[in-house]
Amino acid sequence: MRTKTIAVAFIVAAFMILAAYPALAHFGTITPSDDIVAQDDDKTLDVQVKFIHPMEMHYMEMVKPRQFGVLHDGKKTDLLDKLAAAKGKSPDQDQSFTFWTAEYQIRRPGDYTFYIEPTPYWEPAEDLFIVHYTKVCVNAFGLEQGWDQQVGLETEIIPFTRPYGLWTGNLFTGQVLLKGKPVPFAEVEVEYLNETPGNINVVLPPAGPYVTQVVKADENGVFSYAMPKAGWWGFSALNQAEWTLTHDGQEKGVEIGAVYWVRTRDMK
Amino acid sequence: MKYVNCLFAVLFVVLSFSATAVAHKVNLFAYAEGGTIFTESYFPDGRAVEGGKVLVYDSKDTLLLEGVTDTEGLFNFDIPKGDDLKIVIDAGMGHKNSFTLKKAEVEAGK
Numbered sequence: 001m002r003t004k005t006i007a008v009a010f011i012v013a014a015f016m017i018l019a020a021y022p023a024l025a026h027f028g029t030i031t032p033s034d035d036i037v038a039q040d041d042d043k044t045l046d047v048q049v050k051f052i053h054p055m056e057m058h059y060m061e062m063v064k065p066r067q068f069g070v071l072h073d074g075k076k077t078d079l080l081d082k083l084a085a086a087k088g089k090s091p092d093q094d095q096s097f098t099f100w101t102a103e104y105q106i107r108r109p110g111d112y113t114f115y116i117e118p119t120p121y122w123e124p125a126e127d128l129f130i131v132h133y134t135k136v137c138v139n140a141f142g143l144e145q146g147w148d149q150q151v152g153l154e155t156e157i158i159p160f161t162r163p164y165g166l167w168t169g170n171l172f173t174g175q176v177l178l179k180g181k182p183v184p185f186a187e188v189e190v191e192y193l194n195e196t197p198g199n200i201n202v203v204l205p206p207a208g209p210y211v212t213q214v215v216k217a218d219e220n221g222v223f224s225y226a227m228p229k230a231g232w233w234g235f236s237a238l239n240q241a242e243w244t245l246t247h248d249g250q251e252k253g254v255e256i257g258a259v260y261w262v263r264t265r266d267m268k
Numbered sequence: 269m270k271y272v273n274c275l276f277a278v279l280f281v282v283l284s285f286s287a288t289a290v291a292h293k294v295n296l297f298a299y300a301e302g303g304t305i306f307t308e309s310y311f312p313d314g315r316a317v318e319g320g321k322v323l324v325y326d327s328k329d330t331l332l333l334e335g336v337t338d339t340e341g342l343f344n345f346d347i348p349k350g351d352d353l354k355i356v357i358d359a360g361m362g363h364k365n366s367f368t369l370k371k372a373e374v375e376a377g378k
Contacts, residue, residue, distance in 0.1 A: 039367055109297045109310070141367075142295035145314040 025189050025212040026123070027054050027234045028132030028259045030114050032104075035164045035263045037140040043106045045138060049083065049116055050099040054191040054234055055203065055211045057090035059097035060121065067117035068102070071151050073110050090195070111146035112138045115153060120245055120254060129245045132236065132257035137163045154179060155239055157260040160222065168264045173224040175217075176237040176258055182221030186237045189214055190225050193232035193261075203229065230266045234259060294320070296357035296367045300347060300377020305369065309341040309357045316341030320359040327352040327371075350375050 033046040051062040068080045079102060087096040106112065114136050120129040133153040137146075147163055150156065160173040176186040190213035194202050205211045217223040217237070227233045241254035294317055298307040305324075309317035320337040324345070332348045337357070353374060356366045 107299070109295070109308070141297045142293065142312055143297070143310055143314060144312040 025053060025055075025191055025236065026060065026121075026130055026132070026257075027052060027189075027191060027236055028116060028118055028134035028257065029054065029193065029195075029232075029234060030116055030134050030136040030261060031193070031232055032114065032136060032138050035136070035138050037106045037138060039141060045104045045106060047102045047104055047114055048086075048099060049101070049134075050088070050195075051118065051121060051132070052099075052195055054193040054195055054232075055205060057195040058093060059088050059090060059099065061097045062099055062121075063119045065100065065116050065118045067115070068100075069115055070104065071113040071115065071149060072146065073108070074146070074149070076151070079104065079114075106138070106140045109141035109143035110139075111144065112140060113146065113149065113151060114138070115151045115156075117153065122247055122252075126255070128252055129247070129254040130257070131241070131254060132259045134257075134259040134261070136261040139164045150177070150180065152180075153258070154241075155183075155237070155256050155258040157235055157237060157258045159260060159262075161262075163260070163262045166227070166262055166264045168230045168266045169226060169228065170264060171224050171226045172233065172235065172262055173222060174235060174260060176221040176223065178239050178256075178258075183217065183237065183239060184219045184221060186217040186221050186223070186239070187214060188217060188223045188225075189236045189238070191234050191236075192229060193234060199231060201229070201231075227262075227264045230264050232261055232263050234261050294357055294359045294363040294365050296322070296355055296365055298353075298355050298367050298369050300369060300374050303347055303378055304344050305347055305353070305355075305374070305377070306344050307337075307342065307355055307357075307367075309337050309343075309359070317357060317359045317363075320357050320363075323356040323358065324348065325354040325356070327354075329354070347374060347378060350378070 029050045031048050051060045069076050069078045082102040083100045085098050086101050088099050089096045116134045120131050123130050133155055155178045157174040176183040215223050215225050236257050236259045238255055238257045241256045244251045296309045309320050317337055318339050322343045323334045324332045326349055335343045337343045352371050353369045354366055358364045
């Protein structure tokens with residue numbers, strides 16, 4: 001117990017030092033309790049929806065999303081009514097914040113792409129609103145079909161790598177789309193989800209730039225990143241929306257993000 | 269020369285097909301609804317297992333019935349028993365897999 005307390009203290013201290021580094025990357029997250037459902041597995045998924053700093057484990061208050069659904073076998077199903085509010089915080093946050101959870105019963109084979117469109121989040125530090133369209137894919141019963149389909153969000157990442165059954169060290173390749181068209185030279189932020197419940201190997205970044213990895217897409221909006229550790233990895237491509245929103249009577253810009261989550265496991 | 273090219277093309281196609289088949293594991297999925305058990309057999313990329321042999325066993329490993337999948341990989345049958353049912357798909361050439369439908373799922377589909 002004592003070791004644990006000391007460990008937590010170290011983590012808190014490390015992140016306090018890093019907090020001085022300005023680029024804290026916000027990420028929308030969707031993480032299912034499992035990314036591959038086989039016949040002997042629990043067929044009820046617990047899906048968690050958050051708005052956090054994945055590496056630092058900081059939560060941000062999240063109001064109820066505008067859209068939450070699943071794409072399976074070419075059909076979209078609205079799951080917004082299934083979302084229930086929950087509270088969470090990082091070890092160094094003294095206050096809890098709202099996130100959302102939903103239970104979903106897998107009934108048929110194939111790929112299930114869960115997607116979320118959050119309500120715009122006002123970020124005073126950046127003087128803009130943030131909307132992260134976030135996706136994750138779950139495979140069921142060995143039918144590997146559907147993971148490369150578009151949901152049809154304003155911006156989204158289309159995986160070019162099958163997004164499940166990934167080993168640690170695998171390369172993840174994806175394409176950034178904005179209104180269905182590739183975004184040339186899109187900048188993609190990559191973060192490891194330290195926040196995963198039960199993660200005993202919390203990563204302590206030795207310096208600021210380690211928190212968020214940055215890769216750029218090629219002229220076709222295609223990017224790649226090799227994931228060095230087991231766990232959940234988030235990819236976030238940010239663009240400025242053509243539309244604005246009003247805050248305190250003033251027109252403000254909107255950062256729209258296309259976010260995709262994948263899970264890696266160690267070879268052993 | 270044309271003939272040789274053609275031969276190469278055929279050889280290439282034959283080789284690619286065998287490679288595909290090796291890499292692809294066969295799957296069967298089953299569910300019970302309205303007194304019937306529906307099964308579907310497929311390769312990971314979604315292709316149906318046509319003409320695959322389906323064998324249905326109870327919890328004591330007694331063969332209850334068997335059948336053959338249609339062009340869509342489907343084979344349906346009336347619920348034979350309120351028991352754990354092990355449903356085996358045998359697509360030949362070592363392509364075999366099974367799916368167990370739990371007694372509770374079978375009963376719920378009666």
